[in-house]
Amino acid sequence: MKELSTVSDDYLMNNIKYLKLLSKQYPSISKASAEIINLEAILNLPKGTEHFLTDVHGEYEPFVHVLRNGSGVIKRKIEELFANNLRESEKKMLATLVYYPEQKLELISKEETDIDDFYRINMYRLIELCRYTSSKYTRSKVRKFLPEEFRYIMEELLHPDNSSDHKQEYYHSIIETIIDIDRAKEFIIAISKVIQKLVVDRLHILGDIYDRGPRPDIIMDTLMEHHSVDIQWGNHDVLWMGAAAGQPVNIANALRICARYANLDIAEDFYGINLLPLATFAIEVYKDDPCKEFIPKVGDQDVSKSEKSLIAKMHKAISVIQFKLEGEIIKRRPEFEMNHRLLLEKINYEDGTINLKGKTYKLKDNNLPTVDPKNPYKLTKSEEIVVEKLVSSFKGSEKLQKHVSFLFSKGSIYLKANSNLLFHGCIPLNADGSFMSMKLQNKEYKGKELMDKMEVLAREGYFFAENTYQKQYGMDIMWYLWTGKCSSLFGKDDMTTFERYFIAEKEAHKENKNPYYLLREDDEMCERVYEEFGLDFEESHIINGHVPVESKNGESPIKANGRILVIDGGFSKAYQNKTGIAGYTLIYNSYSLQIVSHEPFSSAEEAIVNESDILSTTVVVEHKVKRRRVKDTDAGEKIKEEIKDLKMLLIAYRKGLIKER
Template identity: 60%
Template sequence: MTLYDETNINIIKEDLRYLKLLSTKYPTISSASAEIINLQAILNLPKGTEHFISDIHGEYESFTHMLKNASGVIKRKLDDIFGTSLMEKDKASLATLIYYPEEKLEILKEEEQDLEEWYKVTLYRLIQVCKSVSSKYTRSKVRKALPKDFAYIIEELLNEQADRINKQEYYTGIINTIIDIECANSFIIALSKVIQRLVVDRLHIIGDIYDRGPGAEIIMDALMDHHSIDIQWGNHDILWMGAASGSKTCVANVLRICLRYANLATVEDGYGINLLPLASFAMGTYANDPCSGFIPRTLDKKLSDSDMSLFAKMHKAISIIQFKLEGQKILRHPEFKMDYMLLLDKINFEKNTVIVNGKEYKLNDTNFPTIDPKNPFKLTKEEDAIISKITNSFINSEKLQKHIRFMYSKGSLYLVYNSNLLFHGCIPLTEDGSFKALQIEGTSYKGKSLLDIFERYAREAYFYKNDLTIKNYAMDMMWYLWCGPYSPLFGKERITTFERYFIDEKETHKENRNAYYKLRDEEELSNRIFEEFNLDSQTSHIINGHIPVKTKDGESPIKANGKLLVIDGGFCRAYQPETGIAGYTLIYNSYGFLLSSHEPFESTKKAIEEEQDILSSTVILEHVATRQRVEDTDIGKELKTQIKDLEKLLVAYRKGLIDERENV
């Protein structure tokens, strides 16, 4: 069908209203034609590099470094560009400068004997790197990434060509002038940040930004500054989202986890939430209780004995509040089928035992001053006042609300992007491998529809204001997403928090995983999931995190013949003894997939002063013979649609259906 046949003319007449609107942006044949040529050219550019990171858990130093070095992409670029023409120590120094330009310049200014010559050499090297990383983008896209103050100069230098003899002195003059007028530092910083930005086209965070580590709010600030990002919510993220929505149960869980890992910096310093009421209550209520089962896991932190004692008391106090609130929720929602968590009413306060799964166990802690045996799930007046006050602090924390709104605007429960399915946890399955159906408000959901309805509730919990009944139910569903037996984020049959604190027998601590985790090695499961999400099983991948891959035990992150990739390898320090490494990250460029495993990151200080990069091992998962282009991506599909619309506009102009407006 040509642009001018009758069928196409009829289609154009039907679209005339839209085309008239489009003509306000492209008012002439020449402007529409130029845009078609531009879009068609973009389709032939190499596909942009995607960077996948999962389960960060507040480890902001490791994460920030990973963001700056793009999981080794910049180091590989330096190898490609300079090869053996630069010594390894010079490449390491240049890489560190690109990662931390401000900090590294302060050190180098003191160390370099001939600073002017160093500036000259370094500027030329950075321009070479910048040319390489910008070569797969249009000039327009590169221009948008440039800092306003130096945009024109950088653009001139990026478009320098070695064979243009007439302009050689012009370019040399630019470099010399930058140094002469003492702008070299600012220019180096600007170039380094442009390289960092252009080396990755899209960042994917596959869940769990929050909890355990000390700097989730720092990570969120960094993500908000990123030029292109999406987030797939993890179970720990959903807990904070629920807390910010006003769920007291989610707030109690957030505080319990923070106290468990002695991580109050995020809550108090990061988000300005006052925990003094909880501390005062805990010190009074548990004054003579050592709360030994609630001593926090400090990892490499050093706490004084008095702080350790205070944290343990606060930890126990908020845990009891949590168990009461959860009990109320379960009794309110029998459809959740979570009665196994109702344990406060199973305590025999005379025998100091508790019944779990029909079996009686001895309690290792018998001090329950706030529990009324006749009404064990009722908060005391003081407990109710404390959790209400702290919940209001979560709701009114300006910084937290800003971060959570960003989490909603850039996030989702799952994402289909460039033929890959991204989600944090699992697709709930029955033991026979079929999608688990869950009844919610009288309707059955499974597979994709289950994730869709959960996402709807997650958004209603935060944004719905008109009907408290709807909002409260949605907030209860947020808690279910945290620990419910068929939550795609939790991925286990039951949570055993009470048992882990109060019962020594480890048989009660077991949390069996959903069948998804037994079956995800099978290619057939991946193919069924692809079909459920309307994806091509021959070209698609599932990328998720949540359950750390125990590399030290020989477990592979590559499942189902390469169709399913698990990139939680222990970013969080608490998991590293289990995994043996410090995380996996994934790179998807125009040539295929690269999976990197990383050794623990010592510190930003060492990275800058001793030029210690994260030691990484990279495996090429897939390498295509024909390089992928923009036309092969989701953006390419959008551009092709735009081209078709513009072609229709051209026909409308040429057939006189719409008049050109030359003077617009």
């Protein structure tokens, strides 16, 4: 307590209210002292493992598998522990048992002739593995991960006394009793899930949980059950967040993407969104229109010809509604500087052409029966009814609201975590490397301040009361975050959705990336960003996703000599032809920072039956000679503050300023 020896009585009295509150938790010198000893010990434990994933885009099966295997961490732990004691086939089986305990046990119970012997052998192995993975944590932290039903038993088995033969008999009798009373299956499932939790201390999701893949809802349910997670919003996430808030243009965009990838069941079946009004409207308006440009990308899905036809009509209907709604916002918010996106008024409806940037293009599809050339952004009465019903359905979806509330509670536009800066897309920059600025509510913002302001406005758009200025402006910002040039989540100067549907010439489809992506290898730019966010230029890293790394063309995810790590490697099947792999993840443990590249995942069934794992390759980005401890982390800084406060409480006790209880 040398550093507090000069604390004056005046300083203590100025903090006496807080110290009295603290004394309720630690009512005596002995209790405060015990907690100081405990916290000091925690500071010297190894730093917990952090796991980073991004751009999972609804691909729930590979996501869940990578989460269960800790990007290969569990397999490595098994190899370290049982290197010379188990055959390769036994290691594979044990790993699969940890990943999928319920399903694997069900399969094994049908195949094993002596199931009790299987339980006995693997319970011992799992206990040993659990003991090994828990070694870097305090007993109290491990205890929090233990299921209530088996907590006492697991604590006994994880902390054995090998010096006594009597104790060995005691541990053996616990195992035998669990088997005898037919609870071995439940025990194995429970301890496997504990191991999954212990290998990763914190999970970081760097955006784009939604769109393209089949089940973002399963991913959200999985994240909500995770013991320690944070989320940096992606542009596809904020799209659904705005939709849940009731922003019509976000709803239209979200449904358009679902239709484009034949995933309307995400909205209808899993979120309970009533799409009948849209389907009825689409059939009525486009009954004789083949909607060729709107036929969905079905991939390997089994979609009938009639279903494709209906989806194409719904796809076109919601797209036209989207373009109209976007026009309304662009006119309402001149500060968004998006007048160039007012495309419906640039169409010559008589000859089916559009004039863009001084060039005239022939439209691939000129059947726009709901567009009034004199007032192209006005919804028809039927469209208004469809939009009104969709807004009501999105706002009334209990499951969607639960998921979006979680995105707000655990999420942010960016996060500083253990000296690293995490965000989805980019830091908006001008061509000269300076921070791009934007006027919001009559004030200019740029850099960190702009990202902070946009997050505040997005939260207002979701949480503020209906029919308030803050609600409407915030909802408009959530659309801008999806598509605006100053959005760190989007990172382009344009979103050429209309052009891709209606114009054949690819020159019209061009979307220019923000200069950030051209300057990523520039030390001066990196240093400017690091300074803006208060990062250590020698120790910190920027970690983001959003733009797939084209691994098959030799592109590296490691930029700027390791200062920037881009870990979008194509979790989404839609990008895997471009990347050549099936995703990157990042592992940051007490010794090193490792990028893991993954090959395509076949299926959970294949992994369970054939004990196949995702083939992964690990590259060490950075290795620390000196092991990082808890004291070197953000959590460590908080613990140091707690210790300082407790030491002040001790002084207050010893001076008699606060009485022990």
